[in-house]
Amino acid sequence: MKTERLISLDAFRGFTIAGMILVNNPGSWGHIYPQLAHASWHGWTFTDFIFPFFLWIVGVSMTFSFAVRRSKGDSNKKLLLNVLRRSAIIFGLGLFLAGFPFGVLWDHHFSIDTIRIPGVLQRIAVCYLIASIIYLKFSMRGQILAIGALFVSYWLMMFYIPIPEFGAGLFEKGKNFAAYIDSLFLTGHMWTASKTWDPEGIISTIPAVATTLFGAILGDYLRQSNHDKIEKSAWMFVAGAVLLLIGAVLDMWMPINKSLWTVSYSIFMAGWAFCIFSIFYFLIDAKGIKMWAHPFVVYGMNAIFVFVLSGVAARTMGLWKFNVQLNDGTCKDVSIKTILTQNLFEPYFSPLNASLMHAIVWVSVMYLVVWVMYQKKWFVKV
Numbered sequence: 001m002k003t004e005r006l007i008s009l010d011a012f013r014g015f016t017i018a019g020m021i022l023v024n025n026p027g028s029w030g031h032i033y034p035q036l037a038h039a040s041w042h043g044w045t046f047t048d049f050i051f052p053f054f055l056w057i058v059g060v061s062m063t064f065s066f067a068v069r070r071s072k073g074d075s076n077k078k079l080l081l082n083v084l085r086r087s088a089i090i091f092g093l094g095l096f097l098a099g100f101p102f103g104v105l106w107d108h109h110f111s112i113d114t115i116r117i118p119g120v121l122q123r124i125a126v127c128y129l130i131a132s133i134i135y136l137k138f139s140m141r142g143q144i145l146a147i148g149a150l151f152v153s154y155w156l157m158m159f160y161i162p163i164p165e166f167g168a169g170l171f172e173k174g175k176n177f178a179a180y181i182d183s184l185f186l187t188g189h190m191w192t193a194s195k196t197w198d199p200e201g202i203i204s205t206i207p208a209v210a211t212t213l214f215g216a217i218l219g220d221y222l223r224q225s226n227h228d229k230i231e232k233s234a235w236m237f238v239a240g241a242v243l244l245l246i247g248a249v250l251d252m253w254m255p256i257n258k259s260l261w262t263v264s265y266s267i268f269m270a271g272w273a274f275c276i277f278s279i280f281y282f283l284i285d286a287k288g289i290k291m292w293a294h295p296f297v298v299y300g301m302n303a304i305f306v307f308v309l310s311g312v313a314a315r316t317m318g319l320w321k322f323n324v325q326l327n328d329g330t331c332k333d334v335s336i337k338t339i340l341t342q343n344l345f346e347p348y349f350s351p352l353n354a355s356l357m358h359a360i361v362w363v364s365v366m367y368l369v370v371w372v373m374y375q376k377k378w379f380v381k382v
Contacts, residue, residue, distance in 0.1 A: 006222070008284040009060055011293035012277050014300030016053045018363055021310045023047045027341035027358030031351040036359070041173055042255040044265070051120065051258070052211050052269035053276075058128050059215020060222075060277075062135065067223060076136050087129040089382045090304070094121030097311045105319040106333065117189040118200035121307075126205055131212035140220055143213050150210040151263045155254065157203060158262075171255055171262070178203035178260055197259075204261035211261075214243075214270040218277075229286035233278045240274025243267050295367060298374045305380040306370050314362070 023036050023046075035046040066079055074082075098119055103110035134146045162168040163180040170176050179197035182190060190198040218236065225232060247256065247268025256265045283289045299306065314337075321333040337358075344361075345354035373379070 006060075006064065006281075006285060007290060007293070007297060008277070008280040009057065009064075010300035011284060011296040012053075012280045012300070013057050013061075013303050014293075014296035014298065015280075016050055016057060017303040017307055018296065018299050018367075019046070020050045020054070020307065021366055022359050022363050023050065025310065025314050025359045025362040027337070027345060027355035028351065031355040033352060033356065036356070038258060041259070042171075042257050044256055044258065044268075048258040048265075049269060049272060051123075052208075052266070053273050055124065055127050055208060055211045056215035056218075056270060056273040058124060059131055059212040059217075060219040061215075062128065062132055063216050063219030063223060066132075066136070079136060080133065083129060083132040086382050087125040090128070091122050091125035093304070093308055093382070094119040094125065097121065097308060097315075100312055100315055101319065105316065106321045108319050114188050116191060116198075117186060118191070118198045118202075120200065121304075123200045123205060123208060127209050127212040130209045131216060134209075134213060135216050140217060143217055147210045147213050150206050150213075151266070154203065154206045155263055158254070158260075171257065171260060173197075173259075176260065199259040204259070206261075207263055207266040208261050211266045211270055214266075215273070218274065222281075230282065233282035233286055236274050236278035236281065240271045240276075240278060243271030243274060245271075247271055298371050299367065301379055302370045302373055304382060305373075306366050309369065310362070310366050 026032050026036065037045065038047050039045050069079055069082070095115065095117070098116040099110055101108055101110075134143060138146060158171070158177050159169045161177050163177055166175045168177070173179075174194070174196050178201055181203050182197045182201040185202060186198060190196070190201070218239075221235075222232060227235065247264050247266075247270075250264035250267065254262050254264050256262060256268055258265055280293070284293055317337040317340075318335050321335050322339065323331050324334050324339065341354060341358050345357045348354075349357055
């Protein structure tokens with residue numbers, strides 16, 4: 001079967017990565033609109049949509065990538081070797097971002113003994129690897145059973161395995177089975193804001209793999225179904241609505257929680273991914289209304305590259321400092337980021353909007369970079 005490129009998927013990927021860069025780069029972490037920060041614990045905000053969307057997109061994308069490579073005669077063994085290579089590169093990029101700038105800029109101390117091992121790119125790498133193995137080894141029925149097995153195993157561990165001091169079945173911050181496992185195996189290598197657990201930790205990766213497999217199932221449906229594109233859009237939306245309902249119902253027993261990547265969260269966010277992508281697919285691929293999505297397509301064609309670039313540039317601007325004189329006559333080392341925010345945005349906007357404008361300008365600058373690359377047909381792939 002001929003595999004055509006899904007412009008809607010490129011656009012949805014670009015929308016997601018632009019959102020990720022937006023929420024990662026406020027002018028001040030002390031002034032953020034609630035929807036541009038993660039939920040404090042249970043619940044969700046706009047920000048909590050972004051990471052599961054990206055994992056879901058990875059699942060959809062890999063089905064099309066594998067189909068193309070199979071059409072060229074690649075065996076499953078060759079596909080798996082390529083998956084291993086790509087996973088290692090993505091994981092390595094994550095570690096690079098975690099360590100950058102390796103102690104060479106002001107106020108940055110680097111030690112291999114304390115580098116954060118989990119992270120966004122690291123989780124993408126692990127989920128891509130495991131989901132690819134499951135996808136290549138099993139039919140769609142087997143993939144659905146694998147999702148069930150991942151969910152049941154996570155549910156049983158979180159509810160029924162007791163941990164010292166707290167027992168079993170808790171979902172409080174730092175007092176649950178996932179946090180306990182992180183403390184056993186990742187001590188000293190976790191997110192510094194928590195120190196005792198990690199939002200991309202070991203146990204929470206299990207249902208994150210299921211999020212990726214939801215995308216793979218949708219990818220196969222798009223490639224293999226005989227429905228026309230409008231029907232596919234409708235069925236995607238219906239499937240998403242059903243998943244949303246299931247996730248909301250499960251929230252009564254296991255709370256929707258991004259940091260724990262609970263079963264309810266995985267299903268609920270997969271539902272949103274189905275629903276929102278169905279709109280992209282309907283407008284772009286079914287109805288041919290594409291112009292509005294072009295900036296997202298530009299972003300989506302170099303998603304991993306621009307994420308890494310944004311992280312490196314933002315870290316550099318936050319650490320690169322100059323000695324400036326303050327209004328009270330004293331001098332202080334101030335980062336480039338602070339200087340720009342205070343001079344370009346704070347005189348004209350409230351603290352919240354100044355912080356937001358910094359993030360919007362940052363997204364725009366990154367867009368200019370990938371736009372030039374798009375015009376020159378430079379697409380960085382791993």
